[in-house]
Amino acid sequence: MAKQRAPKVQDLTQERAGALREERRAAIIEAAKSVFMRNGLEKASMRTIATEANCTTGAIYPYFQGxxxxxxxxxxxxxxxxxxxxxxxxxxxxxxxxxxxxxxxxxxxxxxxxxxxxxxxxxxxxxxxxxxxxxxxxxxxxxxxxxxxxxxxxxxxxxxxxxxxxxxxxxxxxxxxxxxxxxxxxxxxxxxxxxxxxxxxxxxxxxxxxxxx
Incomplete structure (x- = not known):
């Protein structure tokens, strides 16, 4: 019976990185919900969303452009x-x-x-x-x-x-x-x-x- 191939370190690293990206994206969305409820869309800003999400504005742009x-x-x-x-x-x-x-x-x-x-x-x-x-x-x-x-x-x-x-x-x-x-x-x-x-x-x-x- 052929042995099952063990996952490569590179594959595991990519999986963890993908999971981390999804977690960060979800955290940004949850933070944005709170900001939109308080301020509305017009008064909300990327800065206030970043503050709510405990990250920098630069950390948001890989996920959302605005x-x-x-x-x-x-x-x-x-x-x-x-x-x-x-x-x-x-x-x-x-x-x-x-x-x-x-x-x-x-x-x-x-x-x-x-x-x-x-x-x-x-x-x-x-x-x-x-x-x-x-x-x-x-x-x-x-x-x-x-x-x-x-x-x-x-x-x-x-x-x-x-x-x-x-x-x-x-x-x-x-x-x-x-x-x-x-x-x-x-x-x-x-x-x-x-x-x-x-x-x-x-x-x-x-x-x-x-x-x-």
């Missing part, structure tokens, strides 16, 4: 995690209606548990347009949002809903709107919690279907 690119990475990571969470929740449900409802509920639950990520995403659209990002980054983020919408729309279509896109879009709008009201404290004017309002929308949307997870 704060806009870091901001794009923050949102990209958030949308990836959101989509993974929704897929997991859809897969765990047993019937098509239950999967569709689980997907929309997962969208709401994800941002309810992570209000800072919702705030960062909404900041992108201040002034009714992309704020501070390059066209390339904006296109990439729009593609992720389109994939997310397609995922939810497909689940609604398989559930037999008459207008899947309307239900998916309405669910997203309901989730974001009620969570914004909750975050700003204005939900008390409605006299109900954001969860009550979200579930009322889902109950109405799935009326007549066996959608209970």
């Amino acid at each position: 704060k806009e690119e870091i901001y794009g990475a923050v949102l990209t990571e958030s949308l990836d995690l959101l989509q993974d969470y929704i897929r997991t929740c859809i897969a765990a449900a047993e019937t098509p209606p239950a999967r569709a409802r689980a997907g929309l509920t997962a969208f709401y639950d994800y941002y309810q548990d992570r209000p800072d990520e919702l705030a960062l995403g909404l900041y992108l659209f201040q002034g009714l347009g992309p704020n501070g990002l390059t066209k390339e980054l904006d296109r990439a983020l729009n593609a992720q949002l389109a994939d997310l919408f397609t995922l939810l729309t497909d689940a609604c279509a398989k559930a037999g809903l008459p207008d899947p896109a309307k239900t998916a879009g309405g669910g997203i709008a309901q989730a974001v709107g009620t969570l914004v009201l909750e975050r700003t404290g204005r939900i008390r004017l409605v006299g109900q919690s954001s969860q009550d309002l979200m579930y009322a929308f889902l109950d109405q949307a799935f009326a007549g279907l066996q959608a209970t997870p």
